[in-house]
Amino acid sequence: MKKSIVIALLGAILLSSYTALPNQAAASATTAVQSETKGFIESGVNFRDKPSLSGRVIGFLKKGSEVIVLAESNPYFYKVKTQNGTIGYVSSADNYISVTASTDAPAAPGQSLPATVIYGVNLRNLPSTSGDVVAMLRQGTQLTILEKSNAYFYKVRTTDGKLGYVTTADKYLEIGGQAAAPAPVPVPSPAPAPEATPVSQQIEQVIQTGMKYLGTPYEYSSDRNTTATFDCSDFVRQAFKEAVNLVLPADSRGQGDWIKNKGTAVYSISSLKRGDLVFFMSYKGSSASAYAGIDKANERITHVAIYLGNGQLLHTYSTQSGGVKISKLEGSWVNRFLFGGSVIQ
Structure with missing residues (x-):
C-alpha cells in the first residue's frame, strides 16, 4: 500500500514539473528578449577570454559583426555573445562597438x-x-x-x-524651440550637401591642437579628465579628442591595438605619414648594438608619439625632458621604433 502511494506521489510531482518547466522557460525567454542589447562592431576588435588587455585573444570580430551585449564587465570591456554562441569580452570603446537596445525604435x-x-x-x-x-x-x-x-x-x-x-x-x-519641418526637395536639383572636412585638414587640426600644449608638464598615469599634465598616451588622446572628437583608447598599448585593428599599421619609418601615431619599446641603451637580435614583434609598447613628418615627433615622455615637446626621430628612438599607423584616413 505504501509503495503504491509513493509511486502515485512521484507521478504527480513529475507531471507538475513537466507542465511547469515549459512555462518557466517561456518566461525566461521573454525576459531575455525584453532586455536583449545588441552591439555592432564598428572597427575590427580582439575577442578575449577575460575583460582585460591581458586576456587571451580567442578570436577577432570583423567590422559589421553583430553581438549580444550580456554585461558591462568594467569601464573598459563588455561581456558579449557572438552569433555562433561563443561568449567572451571586447573593448567597450565606442570606436570599436556601438550598442543599442533591441526594443529601441525611432522617436515618434x-x-x-x-x-x-x-x-x-x-x-x-x-x-x-x-x-x-x-x-x-x-x-x-x-x-x-x-x-x-x-x-x-x-x-x-x-x-x-x-x-x-x-x-x-x-x-x-x-x-529647443519648435521642431523644424523638412524643407521640400528643390526642383530641379537638391541643395548642395555641406562639404566634409578633408582628411588633411583634420590631421592639421590634431597637430595644431597638440602644439598648443607644448611645455605642458609630464606626469606618469596622468588624469584623463584634465589637461594640467600629460603622459604620452593621455597627450595623444587629448589631441584627437579635442580636435576631431575622436576618442582613442586610454593607454599606448590599447592605441597600438586600435591601429593594428584598423589595418593601417606600417613597420618602416619611411612609410610614416604626417599625423600618424608612432609606437616604441623600452629604452635599452643608446647604441644600435643594444637592440641587436630583439624580436620586436614580441616587445611591449611603452611609448606613443604623433609623427609630424620630416623626421620629427610631437610627444611627452619624462619630467626631465620638459613635458610636451618636439623631438627628432633619430638615435635611440629609431632603435626603439616598433610600428606606426594612420588614425584618420
Missing part, C-alpha cells in the same frame, strides 16, 4: 526636437566616431533630433532630408 514625430549647430560638427553614417563623415555641418545649420542613439550620438535629420548622427556634446548643438 511628436517627440523630435529642433537643434541649431553652434560649432561646426561632423555628420556621420553611424553613431560612433568610427563612422564615416558624410558632411561637415557648419555653424547655424538647422537640424531635427530624431533620437538619442547612445550616450554619445544623436540621430538627426537636416532640413534637406539628410539623415545621420552627430555628437551629443553640448558645445556643438543648441536644442
Whole structure:
C-alpha cells in the first residue's frame, strides 16, 4: 500500500514539473528578449577570454559583426555573445562597438526636437566616431533630433532630408524651440550637401591642437579628465579628442591595438605619414648594438608619439625632458621604433 502511494506521489510531482518547466522557460525567454542589447562592431576588435588587455585573444570580430551585449564587465570591456554562441569580452570603446537596445525604435514625430549647430560638427553614417563623415555641418545649420542613439550620438535629420548622427556634446548643438519641418526637395536639383572636412585638414587640426600644449608638464598615469599634465598616451588622446572628437583608447598599448585593428599599421619609418601615431619599446641603451637580435614583434609598447613628418615627433615622455615637446626621430628612438599607423584616413 505504501509503495503504491509513493509511486502515485512521484507521478504527480513529475507531471507538475513537466507542465511547469515549459512555462518557466517561456518566461525566461521573454525576459531575455525584453532586455536583449545588441552591439555592432564598428572597427575590427580582439575577442578575449577575460575583460582585460591581458586576456587571451580567442578570436577577432570583423567590422559589421553583430553581438549580444550580456554585461558591462568594467569601464573598459563588455561581456558579449557572438552569433555562433561563443561568449567572451571586447573593448567597450565606442570606436570599436556601438550598442543599442533591441526594443529601441525611432522617436515618434511628436517627440523630435529642433537643434541649431553652434560649432561646426561632423555628420556621420553611424553613431560612433568610427563612422564615416558624410558632411561637415557648419555653424547655424538647422537640424531635427530624431533620437538619442547612445550616450554619445544623436540621430538627426537636416532640413534637406539628410539623415545621420552627430555628437551629443553640448558645445556643438543648441536644442529647443519648435521642431523644424523638412524643407521640400528643390526642383530641379537638391541643395548642395555641406562639404566634409578633408582628411588633411583634420590631421592639421590634431597637430595644431597638440602644439598648443607644448611645455605642458609630464606626469606618469596622468588624469584623463584634465589637461594640467600629460603622459604620452593621455597627450595623444587629448589631441584627437579635442580636435576631431575622436576618442582613442586610454593607454599606448590599447592605441597600438586600435591601429593594428584598423589595418593601417606600417613597420618602416619611411612609410610614416604626417599625423600618424608612432609606437616604441623600452629604452635599452643608446647604441644600435643594444637592440641587436630583439624580436620586436614580441616587445611591449611603452611609448606613443604623433609623427609630424620630416623626421620629427610631437610627444611627452619624462619630467626631465620638459613635458610636451618636439623631438627628432633619430638615435635611440629609431632603435626603439616598433610600428606606426594612420588614425584618420
